[in-house]
Amino acid sequence: MIVVMKPEATQDQIDHMIAHVRELGLSPQVLHGTQRVVIAAIGEERPGMVETLEPGEGVEKVLPILAPYKRASRELKPERTVVKAGRLEMGGVAIGVIAGPCSVESESQIVGLAIKLAKLGATGLRGGAFKPRTSPYSFQGHKEDGLKMLAAARDASGLAIVTEVMAPDQVPMVAEYADVLQIGARNMQNYNLLQAVGDSGKPAMLKRGMSATMDEFLLAAEYILDRGNPHVMLCERGIRTFEDHTRFTLPLASVPFLKEKSHLPVVVDPSHGTGKARLVPPMALAAIAAGADGLMVEVHDDPERAVSDGSQTITPALFADLMANARRIAQAVDRTL
Amino acid sequence: MIVVMKPEATQDQIDHMIAHVRELGLSPQVLHGTQRVVIAAIGEERPGMVETLEPGEGVEKVLPILAPYKRASRELKPERTVVKAGRLEMGGVAIGVIAGPCSVESESQIVGLAIKLAKLGATGLRGGAFKPRTSPYSFQGHKEDGLKMLAAARDASGLAIVTEVMAPDQVPMVAEYADVLQIGARNMQNYNLLQAVGDSGKPAMLKRGMSATMDEFLLAAEYILDRGNPHVMLCERGIRTFEDHTRFTLPLASVPFLKEKSHLPVVVDPSHGTGKARLVPPMALAAIAAGADGLMVEVHDDPERAVSDGSQTITPALFADLMANARRIAQAVDRTL
Amino acid sequence: MIVVMKPEATQDQIDHMIAHVRELGLSPQVLHGTQRVVIAAIGEERPGMVETLEPGEGVEKVLPILAPYKRASRELKPERTVVKAGRLEMGGVAIGVIAGPCSVESESQIVGLAIKLAKLGATGLRGGAFKPRTSPYSFQGHKEDGLKMLAAARDASGLAIVTEVMAPDQVPMVAEYADVLQIGARNMQNYNLLQAVGDSGKPAMLKRGMSATMDEFLLAAEYILDRGNPHVMLCERGIRTFEDHTRFTLPLASVPFLKEKSHLPVVVDPSHGTGKARLVPPMALAAIAAGADGLMVEVHDDPERAVSDGSQTITPALFADLMANARRIAQAVDRTL
C-alpha cells in the first residue's frame, strides 16, 4: 500500500504511521516528495489494512497496490479453467449456449422447449424453479416440483440444467436435480449462499451484481473457490446506470477485462442485460465478438404468455436465427458453436 | 396500465392487445391519438402484467400507473408507523440514534462503548456479530459469541441492540439476543431472508440496496410487512454512482420522498453513506434537516484499531459533538433528540 | 400525455386539469380507474407540456407518450441516411473506419501516420487541433496550425479529415480545413455550437455526452438537423457509471437501439469508451457485431510519446491486426470493410 500524508502532516504523525505499518507486519519505506511525504508499505496487503491506515491523523489517502482476489486470479493460475457439466462446457474453444424460459411453468412446457433448444444447438437449459421476484405478489416459482420438471427436460433433451438457488438450505435439494447452481445477481454478495454453493462442489454460475465492481465480482467468486470448488463461471448480466432505454446497461468491456485478470470462463446474458427482446440478438453477437465463452438467453414458445420476463424473451424461431448468426461470429473469432 | 401502440400497428395487432387486456381481467379503453393508438387498461394492476403486455406485436411501450407496493404505502395507511424496541423509538417526534462499532470485537470493548454512547444520548447500539465482508479473507465476526457480548452491553447500558442477520437459518438465534434485526444493503433483495425476518415478528432495520430504486426498496419492505410484521424501519445508506470522493453517494432526497409515499420510519446512515469519518457529522445534520426519523452512526474508541470500517468511524469525542449539534438541528425542525 | 391524478384528488382539481389540457390545445379524455382518475391528453405533445402539467394540484405524475425528437426519427424518415465526406462513408453496407492520434502533434507525425492508416484500410483521419482538456495546464492543441497539418495529411493520404470544433466562432475556420466537424462529448449540449455546425452544412460527428440519455442524444442531433443540415453521424463513446476498471462504460446496446429509432448512422469509439488500449480491439469487434456503421479509433506510432490519451491508444501494428479481425466480423454480419 501507499500511504499519502497531507502536506501539513507533522513528523509525529509520520512516525506514528510508520509504526502502524510495521505493526501490520509490513515494511515501511519513506519517500520525501516535493510536496508531501509518502510511506510505501512493502509486503503482503491483506483485506482491511487500508481501512485501518486511513483514519490515521495526517493521512490524506491510502492506495492499495495488489488485487484483493487470489484464487480467481491469473497470477495464481495462468491457464484457463474449463467448467464442464454434462453436455455443457464453458471456457474452451467451443462457445456454450444456455437457453430456456425465465420460469419453469409446466413439465410439458419445459420438456417441449428443451427438445427444440437442443436441436438448435443449445448445450444447457435455464429455467427458474425458485424465483427471486421484486414483488412478494409475483409468481415465486414451482420450487421442488419445478426442479423435477427440469430433470425431466434433461432426460428428454440431454441438456445440462442450470437453475437458481436462493438460500443456503436449498442448496442440497437444488444440487440433487441441477447440473449447475446459479447464484442470481441480487445474491452475488449473499456470502452464506456463496459458501454453501462452494461446499456443494457443484458447478456454479455466478451472476454479476447490478452494482458490483470487478473486484467485488471476483471476490464473490473467491468465496466459492476458497471452499475448494473450482467450477465457477462468471456471468455478466448488466449493471444499473442512468440509462432508461434498456432495463440494465450491458458493459461488454468486462468480458476481455475478466479474461485478462481471471482464468474463469465468462458468460454473457443479453436478455437481462438489455431487458428488450429486440436487442438480445445483436448483443449476443457482440458478446461473442468481445470474447465471451458462452451465452445465457431467455427463450419461450409464447413470450406474451410467459409468467415472467416476457419483455426480454425471444421465441424459438428468433433463437434459431440467433444461433445461425452466432455461429458465423464464432468462426470469425476462431471459436466454434 | 397504458399500452402505447406503434404508429404502424395494424388493426389486428390493436384488437389482439385489447383481447389480451381483457384476458388479464382489466377493462380496455381505446384512445385514438393523432399519431398512434393508446389502450388504457382500467382495473387493478398486478405485478408481471407489464411484462406480459410488452412483447405483444405492434406494442411500443407499456406504462404502469399504480405503485407496485401496497402495505408500505401511505395510501393504505396514512398515519405514520412508530417502531419501538426497548429504549429505541423511530418515527415519532423524537429522533432515534443508533451508534456503535462496525464489528463487535470483545465484551469489554462493546460494554464500555455502550455505556459511553448511552450517556451521550444514543438509544440503540449497533455492532456486527455476523459480518458480510466483500473478501472471504476478512474478519467474519464473532457470531454467537458476538451476540452474547451485545446482550451484555444492553444489560450494562440499557441500549436496544441492532445487529445484522445474514441468512434465514440465523434468524432464530439472532432474534434471541437482538432487539432489532438488521438486513444489510447486500441482502436487501435476499427474499428468503426478508420472509424469515417477517415471520420472526421482530423489529427490522432494512437497509437500502446500493442500486435499489425506491420501488424496489419499498417492495423489499413489503416482503416483511406481507408476513404480518409491521415493525419495519427503512435505512438510507447511500448508493453506487460514478462519484469517487466518497465510498457511496448519500442521496438525502430519498428521505422526504419515502416519508411522502410510505408510513414507515426513515433512518439515515451517514457512515456507510460517505465512507469518510470527516463527512459523517455534516451529513448527519443534513439528514435530520431533511426530515430523517433517526441516525445510524459508526463509533469506535480507536478507529485505527477497529477491525473493520475504520475509515468511516468517528470517536466518542466526535460523537459527543455531533449529538450536541444534532440537537440544535432537531429543534430547528421541531423534533427532539 | 397521460395525467395521473392522486387517489385523493378532488373533483375541482380534476376539472382544473381538464381545463389546463384544453388550454394546451389538446383534447382531454377522462378515464375512471379503480383507484384513481387518469386524464389522457390527445393531440400533439410539445416540449415543456409535461412541465406545465406536473405542478397542478392533485397531480401525481404526467407520462409522455411520444418521442420528443422528430427529424432524427425513423417515423419521419424510414430509409437510412448515408453520410459521405470524401472517401469516408457511414451508414451504407461498408463500415467506415476513422483512425488517428488524439492530438495532431506535428506535420511529419500526422502525414506519416495518415499514409500508414490509409494503406491499412481507414477511410477517415482523426486528430485534434483544438483540444478540450480537463485541466487548463494540459496541452490545448496546435489550433489553426494543427488544421493545416491535417489538410496536408489529407493531401498525402486521401483520408477524410475528422476534427473537433469547440466554439461557434471556430466553426468557419475548422470547416475550411476539415471534412467532418466533430462535436465532443463535453459539448453535446452546447446548443450554440450545435446550431453553428448545423448552419455550416458540413458533415457532423456528434459524440454522445457521457451522461446523456438516448432522447437527449437524439435531441442534440435534432438541433443540427433543424438547421437544415442532414449530414449527422451519431457516435457512442461511453458513459459515466460506477465502473472503475475502465475509463467509461461502453454500452453497445445503444447501437441497435439508435438504429431502430433513427435513420442516422451510428459510429462507436472504443478508445474513449474503454480508456484502455488492451480493451480497444475486442470492443471494436463487438461494436461491428452489434450493428455499428463505423469505428473511431485512436492510433499513434508511439503511445508512450503521445501528448495525450496514450493509455487508450493503439499502435499501427495493433491497428493492422484489428482491421484484419474486423473484416472477418463485418463479413459475418453481411457488411464490408
Add this chain to the structure above:
Amino acid sequence: MIVVMKPEATQDQIDHMIAHVRELGLSPQVLHGTQRVVIAAIGEERPGMVETLEPGEGVEKVLPILAPYKRASRELKPERTVVKAGRLEMGGVAIGVIAGPCSVESESQIVGLAIKLAKLGATGLRGGAFKPRTSPYSFQGHKEDGLKMLAAARDASGLAIVTEVMAPDQVPMVAEYADVLQIGARNMQNYNLLQAVGDSGKPAMLKRGMSATMDEFLLAAEYILDRGNPHVMLCERGIRTFEDHTRFTLPLASVPFLKEKSHLPVVVDPSHGTGKARLVPPMALAAIAAGADGLMVEVHDDPERAVSDGSQTITPALFADLMANARRIAQAVDRTL
C-alpha cells in the same frame, strides 16, 4: 506518481520505465515489494504524465498522488474566499439566497417577483435570458430583451442579477447587464466559455456538470481562476444516477468535501437537484445543515404557467416558509440568513 509494474515485468521493462520517469523531470525511486516492483516518481506531477506512463510495457497501473488543481485548492490559499456582487455575498457567515424563475418571461413578471423575493430575504435574483434547452423546439429565452428586464428588476429590488451565459461571444453582452455570470451544468466543460468568463473578471457561478467528479469540477473552476478571475462560486445541482424518483440525485456530501479541499464558496440548487417542488424545501434545509454557503431556488408566481421547469418551481408563499425554516437551521449551525 506511483508506477506499479506487473508481476511478470522484465528488468528491461523496469529499466525503461525508470528512464521514462527521469525523462519527465521526476526522480524515480524503486521499491521491491513481495510480489511486484513499484516505481515512485518523486517531483511535481503535471497533467498528462499518468497517460504517458500507462502505455509502457510491463506497467499494470499508474496512481497519481497530488490533486490536479492548484489555484482552487486550500493548500495554496487556506483562507476562505468570499464572493461579493452587489447585495449578494457568498462564503462568509451569512448564507446567500438566489431565487427567481427558470426563465425571464416579461418585465412585469420579473420585476414584481424580484420585489417580493427581496422582501422575503433573497439577496440575488436568478432568471434565464439565454436558455439552454434540451429540445430545439422549446422556448429559448428572450435573450438581450431578457437581460434588460433583469436589469429593471435589479433597479426595482436591489437584488444582484445571476444569469446564464451560453457562448464566449455572449459574455460581453451578459456582463453588461448581470452581476454574476452563470455557467450551466451542460457547459461546465465548455472550456472556451470558461476562459471568456475568466477574462471578464465578473463574479461567476459555476454549476457542477451532471456527471462531473470533484476533480473535474475544481479543474473547471481552475480554468476561470487561471485567467486571473478569483470570484468563483461552485454550485452543486445534482448528478445523473440510476435514481428515477427525482430528476437528478443531489449528493450533499460534496458540500463539506469541497469546503475541505477548496477555499471557494459552495452553493446548492435544490430545484434542479431534485426536479420536484415538494422536495425543494427539505433539501434546501439539508444543504444549509451540511455547510452550504448559499442556495439557488426556482420561484414563480404560478408554476403551472411557467414557460419552463414548472415541476421543480415553488411559489412565493412556499418560499416564504422555506426562508423562515432556513433561518432556524442557519442559526443552528452558527450562520445567519
